[in-house]
Amino acid sequence: MTVGMGQPATLFEAAADQKVRCTACARYCTIPEGSHGFCFVRKNVGGKLVLLSYGKASAVQIDPIEKKPLSHFHPGTRVYSIGTVGCNWRCAYCQNAEISQEREVVGRPLPPHVAVAEAKRYGCSGVTFTYNEPTIFAEYAVDVIREAHTVGLFANFVTNGYMTSEAVELIGPQLDAVSIDFKGSGEAGFLRKYVAAGGPQPIYESAVELRRRGVHVEITDLIVPKVGESVEATRTLARFVRDQLGPSTPFHLLRFHPDYHMMDFPETPVATLERLHAVVKAEGLDYVYLGNVWGHKLEHTYCPRCGTIVVRRLGFVIQSWRLDEQNCCPKCGEKIAMVGRLPENYEPAFAMPVPR
Numbered sequence: 001m002t003v004g005m006g007q008p009a010t011l012f013e014a015a016a017d018q019k020v021r022c023t024a025c026a027r028y029c030t031i032p033e034g035s036h037g038f039c040f041v042r043k044n045v046g047g048k049l050v051l052l053s054y055g056k057a058s059a060v061q062i063d064p065i066e067k068k069p070l071s072h073f074h075p076g077t078r079v080y081s082i083g084t085v086g087c088n089w090r091c092a093y094c095q096n097a098e099i100s101q102e103r104e105v106v107g108r109p110l111p112p113h114v115a116v117a118e119a120k121r122y123g124c125s126g127v128t129f130t131y132n133e134p135t136i137f138a139e140y141a142v143d144v145i146r147e148a149h150t151v152g153l154f155a156n157f158v159t160n161g162y163m164t165s166e167a168v169e170l171i172g173p174q175l176d177a178v179s180i181d182f183k184g185s186g187e188a189g190f191l192r193k194y195v196a197a198g199g200p201q202p203i204y205e206s207a208v209e210l211r212r213r214g215v216h217v218e219i220t221d222l223i224v225p226k227v228g229e230s231v232e233a234t235r236t237l238a239r240f241v242r243d244q245l246g247p248s249t250p251f252h253l254l255r256f257h258p259d260y261h262m263m264d265f266p267e268t269p270v271a272t273l274e275r276l277h278a279v280v281k282a283e284g285l286d287y288v289y290l291g292n293v294w295g296h297k298l299e300h301t302y303c304p305r306c307g308t309i310v311v312r313r314l315g316f317v318i319q320s321w322r323l324d325e326q327n328c329c330p331k332c333g334e335k336i337a338m339v340g341r342l343p344e345n346y347e348p349a350f351a352m353p354v355p356r
Contacts, residue, residue: 005105007054009042009139011166018047023166025088025135026202039136040103041086054140056107057115058099059083059131060354062122066316067351068130068158069291071301072250073177073216074340075311076318078349079156080119082110082144083131089160090196091183093224093262100132108356112144118354119153126176130158135167145174156216160195161203168209177216177339180207181254184228185221185237194227194262208244216339217245220252220291223268223276228256234276238283248286248304248337253277255292270296287337303329303336310336317348 011024018033022042029037036043041053061081065074084107087100094100119127127148129141134157145155156177163171184190186200211217219241223229234253241249253276255268273290277298280288286304290296294315301311308331312320321342328335 006043006045006050006052007139009049009051011138011164011170012042012049014047018044020044020047020049022049023164024138025133025167026162026164026198027088028164039086039088039133041084041105041136051137051139052105053084053086053107053137055109055111056084056105057082057110058085058102058107059096060108060110060115060118062124062349062352062354063128063130064316064349064351065126065128066313066318068128068156068179069220069252069254069289070156070177070179070216070218070250071252071289071311071313072218072287072338073156074125074154075321075338076342076346077125077340078123079126079128080115080122080124080354081128081130082115082141083129084137084140085132086136087133088136088162089133091260092194093256093259093265095257095259096131097260112140112147115144116147116151116153119148120151122354124153126154126156128156128158133160133162135159135163135171138167138171142170142174149174160197161206162197163202163206165205165209168206168213172210172213172215175210175215177218178210179218179220181220181222182237183222184224185230185233187228187230187233190224190228190233194224204240204244211245211249218250218252219245220254222254222256223273224256224262225266225268225272227265229268229272229276231276231279235279235283238280238285242284247284250287250289250337251280251285252289252291253280255290257292274298301336303332303334305329305334306332308332316350318342318346321346
């Protein structure tokens with residue numbers, strides 16, 4: 001059943017004077033009747049919260065799962081990627097600002113059963129919610145995931161992690177994997193100035209709770225030159241991952257490129273990424289990668305015991321796979337923390353938009 005132009009939401013609480021308190025993200029917006037939250041897609045209609053973007057996809061694409069990035073979850077598979085409009089952050093460098101900062105709720109109709117049918121038709125192994133923050137359309141994502149699971153597809157979020165306990169309660173039992181993107185290592189000052197977020201604590205809490213529920217977690221950290229490259233902040237994040245999520249949690253240091261309101265910033269120097277890689281490794285994490293630096297030796301997966309390259313990568317392409325049938329190192333027998341194996345019929349895949 002729809003209300004007006006949207007679908008009834010579940011992540012909210014009634015408040016006084018027909019206001020509602022949205023419980024999807026850590027902003028906990030209190031929304032007067034007739035208005036919407038910070039994300040622009042969750043609206044108070046008659047004292048009830050409505051998700052305006054339900055079943056409206058602004059971007060649909062077939063991607064290699066390594067693009068998310070997920071390097072230790074069903075490697076070599078393709079995923080059906082869905083994004084809508086709106087976001088709960090205001091990243092000054094957003095590469096998808098044309099949809100994430102859109103205030104008019106538009107998109108192609110994509111009900112859950114159609115999304116899953118298309119995913120199957122294109123030979124995808126899973127569905128991914130990405131391009132904008134999926135937490136703001138959690139009710140829609142969960143309906144797609146439930147449909148996907150009935151036909152054997154997995155599901156994952158690419159998220160900023162700025163969730164609530166209520167959202168994790170709804171999403172966590174459904175998700176198979178999540179890539180949580182810390183910006184500027186989650187340093188509070190960076191988040192306030194360049195993201196318009198209050199601080200990293202909700203992200204920490206969401207990551208821990210999702211991991212506790214058995215969701216596969218990988219961490220990314222966008223390193224922004226001059227303003228988001230703190231050694232100490234990166235070390236703090238690495239220690240959190242090691243102590244709270246486990247040393248085998250994959251950690252991706254991502255190269256920034258100029259976009260949106262930060263066109264005057266340079267790309268992250270590779271030397272900066274290499275220096276921070278050494279910082280993270282020194283804290284005891286087993287699998288640390290550089291992202292957006294194609295052809296670099298730190299794209300590969302190395303055995304944490306003997307240092308052998310067990311998965312050789314070039315960007316989103318897997319060039320060689322040396323793990324045995326139990327995903328162990330062929331040289332020393334170390335078990336590599338990998339969910340799934342490279343498909344026998346693996347062929348490199350690149351992003352492919354899905355026509356309307």
